[in-house]
Amino acid sequence: MNPAIHFQRVSKTYRGARGTFQALTDVSFDIQPGEFFGLLGPNGAGKTTLISILAGLARATEGHVTVMGHDVVADYAAARKSLGIVPQELVFDPFFSVRESLRIQSGYFGVKGNDAWIDELLAGLGLADKANANMRQLSGGMKRRVLVAQALVHRPPVIVLDEPTAGVDVELRQTLWSFIARLNKEGHTVLLTTHYLEEAEALCGRIAMLKQGRVVALERTSALLAGTASTMLRFKTDDALPADLAAQARVTGRIAQIKAQDAGHVKALLARLRAAGVRVEDLEIGRADLEDVFLDIMQGRSASVVPVAPIAPGSAVEVA
Amino acid sequence: MLAGARTLYHKEVLRFWKVSFQTVGAPVLTAVLYLLIFGHVLEDHVKVYDQVGYTSFLIPGLVMMSVLQNSFANSSSSLIQSKITGNLVFLLVAPLSHWAWFVAYVGASVTRGLVVGSGVLAVTVWFAPPGMAQPLWALVFAVLGAALMGSLGLIAGLWAEKFDQMAAFQNFIVMPMTFLAGVFYSIHSLPAFWQKASHLNPFFYMIDGFRHGFFGVSDVSPWISLAVVGSSLVVVSAITLRLLASGYKLRS
Numbered sequence: 001m002n003p004a005i006h007f008q009r010v011s012k013t014y015r016g017a018r019g020t021f022q023a024l025t026d027v028s029f030d031i032q033p034g035e036f037f038g039l040l041g042p043n044g045a046g047k048t049t050l051i052s053i054l055a056g057l058a059r060a061t062e063g064h065v066t067v068m069g070h071d072v073v074a075d076y077a078a079a080r081k082s083l084g085i086v087p088q089e090l091v092f093d094p095f096f097s098v099r100e101s102l103r104i105q106s107g108y109f110g111v112k113g114n115d116a117w118i119d120e121l122l123a124g125l126g127l128a129d130k131a132n133a134n135m136r137q138l139s140g141g142m143k144r145r146v147l148v149a150q151a152l153v154h155r156p157p158v159i160v161l162d163e164p165t166a167g168v169d170v171e172l173r174q175t176l177w178s179f180i181a182r183l184n185k186e187g188h189t190v191l192l193t194t195h196y197l198e199e200a201e202a203l204c205g206r207i208a209m210l211k212q213g214r215v216v217a218l219e220r221t222s223a224l225l226a227g228t229a230s231t232m233l234r235f236k237t238d239d240a241l242p243a244d245l246a247a248q249a250r251v252t253g254r255i256a257q258i259k260a261q262d263a264g265h266v267k268a269l270l271a272r273l274r275a276a277g278v279r280v281e282d283l284e285i286g287r288a289d290l291e292d293v294f295l296d297i298m299q300g301r302s303a304s305v306v307p308v309a310p311i312a313p314g315s316a317v318e319v320a
Numbered sequence: 321m322l323a324g325a326r327t328l329y330h331k332e333v334l335r336f337w338k339v340s341f342q343t344v345g346a347p348v349l350t351a352v353l354y355l356l357i358f359g360h361v362l363e364d365h366v367k368v369y370d371q372v373g374y375t376s377f378l379i380p381g382l383v384m385m386s387v388l389q390n391s392f393a394n395s396s397s398s399l400i401q402s403k404i405t406g407n408l409v410f411l412l413v414a415p416l417s418h419w420a421w422f423v424a425y426v427g428a429s430v431t432r433g434l435v436v437g438s439g440v441l442a443v444t445v446w447f448a449p450p451g452m453a454q455p456l457w458a459l460v461f462a463v464l465g466a467a468l469m470g471s472l473g474l475i476a477g478l479w480a481e482k483f484d485q486m487a488a489f490q491n492f493i494v495m496p497m498t499f500l501a502g503v504f505y506s507i508h509s510l511p512a513f514w515q516k517a518s519h520l521n522p523f524f525y526m527i528d529g530f531r532h533g534f535f536g537v538s539d540v541s542p543w544i545s546l547a548v549v550g551s552s553l554v555v556v557s558a559i560t561l562r563l564l565a566s567g568y569k570l571r572s
Binding site: 014052055056057058059076077078080081083085087089091092093094095096100104105107108109110112150 | 323324326327328330331334335338339402405406407409410411412413414415416417567571572
């Protein structure tokens with residue numbers, strides 16, 4: 001069986017007046033039919049370039065891409081019919097209503113008399129009462145829903161969502177994800193890029209991570225999580241961490257997070273904090289999440305935990 | 321492909337029709353103003369063909385000028401707006417060939433050109449009926465001229481990245497070439513040098529051929545005009561199709 005999406009040694013070089021920029025280098029991986037696949041990476045990693053090549057918006061400098069076995073250049077019509085793209089930018093045509101936009105998009109794909117499916121999309125995405133509203137009258141969240149409906153209007157087997165939840169409220173996220181999850185259960189392949197790593201962790205069975213245009217991780221989500229230190233110490237503090245802990249901690253405002261390998265290591269970390277006079281509040285010990293894995297990989301750190309000085313046997317662990 | 325092209329054509333027609341006050345009404349009013357001002361001031365001062373008053377002479381020129389300018393405006397403004405607002409992505413991800421793009425955009429441009437031209441004719445014809453000696457010539461030149469300008473509008477829309485580049489194309493190329501193509505005068509009234517210069521302007525043949533359909537007389541033979549306009553259309557269409565097929569300024 002053909003993979004739903006096949007990237008084979010894809011490279012992309014942009015050449016301009018200001019020089020050349022290598023956006024992608026030798027990217028290869030497959031996404032199988034029915035998968036919910038996550039494509040992660042920091043800004044500028046090449047995610048949107050890769051998706052643009054998949055959609056025919058950009059052309060690979062080298063390599064090949066197929067969708068359901070159809071080459072995106074040589075057999076572009078069949079490839080594009082198999083693909084539904086939700087673009088990152090919030091774009092719309094101000095001349096038309098929601099229903100007109102969906103009918104037009106459907107017509108571009110040669111699908112006529114599609115109103116039953118359009119009604120189902122409108123209902124599923126909470127747009128039924130906006131069907132005849134002009135696109136200009138919709139809020140940003142509603143426009144985002146229409147983009148999703150436009151991508152699905154020709155019933156593509158493969159759906160690509162390029163940061164679909166950027167800047168949208170919780171209600172829309174939940175509506176969107178329950179709808180996409182339903183489509184995935186019905187057999188649609190989903191490729192998702194997102195900055196919300198908790199979404200990728202919850203939804204994606206497999207993940208590829210891009211860094212500076214190269215694939216730096218390609219694993220099942222569970223394997224990625226298992227490959228990192230499984231315990232995370234989280235606490236709030238107003239004090240500066242000692243240098244050895246600061247080097248391995250992730251600090252967001254007052255919240256600090258440090259990885260630990262096991263209970264003994266947690267005890268050692270707490271002792272080190274106490275010895276350094278760091279006052280700790282709201283201490284939690286939890287599992288490492290995809291964000292930790294992501295940061296490890298992007299910062300080039302190994303998944304193992306940097307050791308700290310061991311505490312003397314029998315020392316009490318006290319938290320201020 | 322046919323269904324996709326048909327949808328794109330329909331969408332392009334709907335786009336200008338939804339703002340017809342601006343896209344149809346305004347050019348008709350402009351043409352009427354030209355007719356009132358130039359016709360009134362020059363009616364007794366300018367001699368063109370025998371038996372043809374100046375206002376009657378002016379009407380086909382104004383109709384064809386409106387056809388040409390609006391055909392160009394339709395494809396060029398639609399494409400540049402879609403590029404700048406980003407909604408061209410809906411079209412770029414669709415399985416449409418470069419032929420489908422070409423046929424739909426140029427077809428919609430011809431439609432707008434003919435709608436505006438008919439509007440100008442319907443309103444101006446009452447001032448000084450120009451007659452319709454050979455209507456088939458008028459129709460042929462209106463359709464070919466509109467197609468040529470629709471195709472040129474596609475090239476301009478693909479090339480321009482900003483609205484001011486598009487305005488420059490319109491104001492410094494399309495507008496002077498239509499104005500200097502004999503809309504307001506017969507080139508026989510020009511000095512010899514400018515008569516020759518006018519023969520290098522393809523817009524002249526479109527207007528002169530179109531006018532032949534009304535009066536049965538023209539500055540040059542309609543067959544020569546047909547050859548010039550037809551070959552210009554083939555060349556411009558070939559360039560447009562090549563640009564569309566290569567994804568020029570559309571696909572990076």
